[in-house]
Amino acid sequence: MEYRRITSIDDPLFKKMHQLMQEVFPPEEVLEFDLWKEPLEDPGIRVFVAVKDGDVVGATEYRYYEDFNVAMTDFTIIGKPGLGIGRFLYQKRQDDLLDLAAKNGKQLYGVFAEIYDPYRVEGFEFGGIMPMNPFVRREVLSHLGYRRLDFPYVHPSWNNDGEAVTGLDFCFLAMDDNVEALQTDLVVQFLKRYYSVLSNKPNSWFDMIENLEAKDSVQLLPI
Template sequence: MTYHRITSIDDKYFKPLHELLGTIFPPEEVLAYELWREPLQDESIHVYAALHGEEVVGATEYRYYPKLRVAMTDFTIIGKPSLGIGRFLMRSRQKDLDRLAAESGTEPIGMFAEIYDPYRAASHEFGGVSPMNPYVRREVLSHMGYKKLDLEYVHPSWDHEGQAVTELDLGFLPADEELSQVDASLVAAFLEGYYSALPNKPEAWLEMVESIKRKDSIQLLPL
């Protein structure tokens, strides 16, 4: 399997990757095809496809914020079962994140991820293939060591319509597995930076960020 970075929508592997996104995630979670052009040119955004021969069978997107010493996993996609895609992506991503941290001279605190909560979601029909079922994904992330932040989480929809998307938790994979809380100022800074590319933010998101800023820390709970 090949770990292939995509830096342009003109890359021949981007179209099948985008189609895979549409198979796995609900429409409000998928950025429109043409709107990917600028983000893919951003050196800080890392989009990689897992290639099985010439076929895109998985993908992941992530970022590392040296000043905050945290990473963010935007998505991880497994397109086919029984190929070891998930482990391949996780290991390849970690090696790359280790490189990015070393190059910046920083020691990572952990990695954020938005995680669906199927126990309160209205629909569980998305997922595409069984490894991407929201129940399966959540359990796997829990086994990896992810925890959830103790807050009522919402995020702006990626369709640029400014809707508040709920039914997700903001997860965090701490480098120190004994960590029980994170600084609220870190969470607020991360969210404001991460969503700076979206001009339309719902009032619920703005209120959530302001409430985070009023806290000293946020507890990490079992996922």
């Protein structure tokens, strides 16, 4: 497999990746094709695909924030079972993030990620691709060391229609296993920046931020 970065919507691999996203994710989680132009050209947003025999069989998007010294995994897609795509993407992404942190003169503090909670919300089919089953994905993240932040999480819809997406947990993979909580300021500032691209956020998102700002820290709990 090849690990190929995509930086333009004109890249033929991007069309294949976008089609794979539409097969796997709910519609409100997939940004329209043309709206990908600026994100792909942003040097801080890293979109890579796993390519096997000319086909896109997996993909991942992530970013590293130098001032926070944390990363965010936007998504990971495993398009086919039995190829080791998940491990391939994880290792390549992790190597890249550690290198980016080292170039920033630091050791990576950790990685944020959102994860669906199928124990609370049913109906996440993910295109019938079993490696993308939310129960499987949740357990994989747990094995990798991700823990959920202890607050009710609200995700603004990427349709930018002001709708709230629930049924997810906001999680964090600390590079130091001894980290048991995060400073609330880091969480709040990160979420504000991450979702700054969406001008139309639900009121429940602002309520979530306000509730977080009233705390000093947020515990990391098992998933």
